[in-house]
Amino acid sequence: MRRYQMRLSELPRALRHAYRGSGVARRVRHFDGWVDRAVPEAGGAGGYDHAETVREYYELCNGFMVWSWGESLHFAPLTPNESLEESKVRHQRAMIAKLELEQGMTVVDVGCGVGGPMRRVVRETGVRVVGININEVQLAQTRKLNAEAGLDHLVDLKSCSFMDMSAIEDHTFDRGYAIESTCHAQDKQRAFEEIFRVLKPGALFWGQEMCLTDRFDPNDGRHRAVKQDLMRGIALHDIATFTEVNHALEAAGFQVIEGRDRDVREGPSTPWYQPMESRHGTLGNALRRLPWGRKVMIAGSKLAEVLRLFPKGSAEVVRLLDQTAEAYVAGGKTGIFTPLYCFLARKPSRA
Incomplete structure (x- = not known):
């Protein structure tokens, strides 16, 4: 299966489509202040809708995210002898095995991004997938990539929030998965x-959540600052602990079969955040992901704006992503944060 990797030459068109002539720098500033607008003390915060913040986050950042991270916009447990791309494939196949997918099943992809995991699931198992996403920019790209892969006949895409899938009837899907999507929920x-x-009833549900670890100390000012930077930069309304995720699953009616931080290393391995900190892969990927490469991209985006190749304000999006990458690394190096809490749950047969 050919992995899609956006070329730099494709990026200007993707950005123009996403931004549609809007004031990008203004939108970045507005996004950056979402935490202050979300607190109850802020005037009018009672009407705050976090789903809109998440929608704006992906509309602003999707082009650069796909260019730098690929079609599967998630983290994976890394090993020294694998590229990031290879590790993501291995991780997706582990999910497929846990879900016990079989041809003829219908599966929901909750927050499908641009469909990288979806295409692997469909191609390798023959199941039918329904992808849920609130972001039209990502949905349009998913449709295009599915058609190019010859898989669009096995995928349906629905533009709705996973907080409200009222257009879908009860008891529709045989299986479900959510990869770094429900971490954005205002109410998990x-x-x-x-x-x-x-x-x-009886369906399996696999999820991957961004979580605080047991090392997080709410009385440590540095820990609180890193958590705040992560929330702000990734559009996380809060960051749950492993226990809080499990409690939310159980309160919703699920039976939690297993749950663990897949970054807990057994034998040779690589920290999940290394692709954003030090060389892990080709020189081209280093330009896309490493600190020096991100700084070059900020400067290059400013020049591309002057030359009218990138929409004005694009450099501010790269700067936002650079700051978020620094927060990811800080969370990983202090050990207080992981994007790799993976769980398997079941809806009881008599539900």
Whole structure:
């Protein structure tokens, strides 16, 4: 299966399509202030809708994210002898095995991004997948990539929030998975309740959550600052602990079969954040991901704006992503944060 990797020459068109002539720098500033707008003390915060913040995050960042990280916008457990891309494939295949997918099943991909995992699931198992996403920019790219892969006949895409899938009937899906999507939920239990509703009794549900680890100390100012930077940069309304994720699943009705931080290393391995900190892969990928490469990209984006290749304000998006990458690395190096809490749960047969 050919992995899609956006070329730099494709990026200007992707950005123009995503931004559609809007004031990008203004939108970045507005996004950057979402944490302050979300607190109850902020005037009018009672009407705050975090789903809109998440939608804006992906609309602003998707082009650069796909260019730098590939079609599968998630982290994976890394090993020294694998590229990031190879590790993501291995991780997706582990999920497929846990879900016990079989041809003829219908599966929901909750927050499908641009469909990298979806295409692997469909191609390797023959199941039918329904992808859920609130971001039209990502949905348009997913449709294009699915058609190019010859898989569009096995995929349906729905533009809706996973907090409200009312267009989907109860007990529709044989299986479900959510890869770094429900971490964005303003109310995690309610998100899991909606997923629970659309799954058939007995269905398995696999998820990957961004979480605080047991090392997080709420009394440590540095820890609180890193958490705040992660929340702001990734559009996370809060960051749950492993226990809080499990409690939300159980409160929604799921039986938690297993849950663990897949970054806990057994034998030779590589920290999940290394691709954003030190060389892991080709020189081209280093330009896309490493600190020096991100700084070069900020400067290059400013020049591309002057030459009218990139929409004005694009450099501010790269700067936002650079700051977020620094927060990821800080969270990983202090050991207080992981994007690799993976769980397997089941909807009871008599639900």
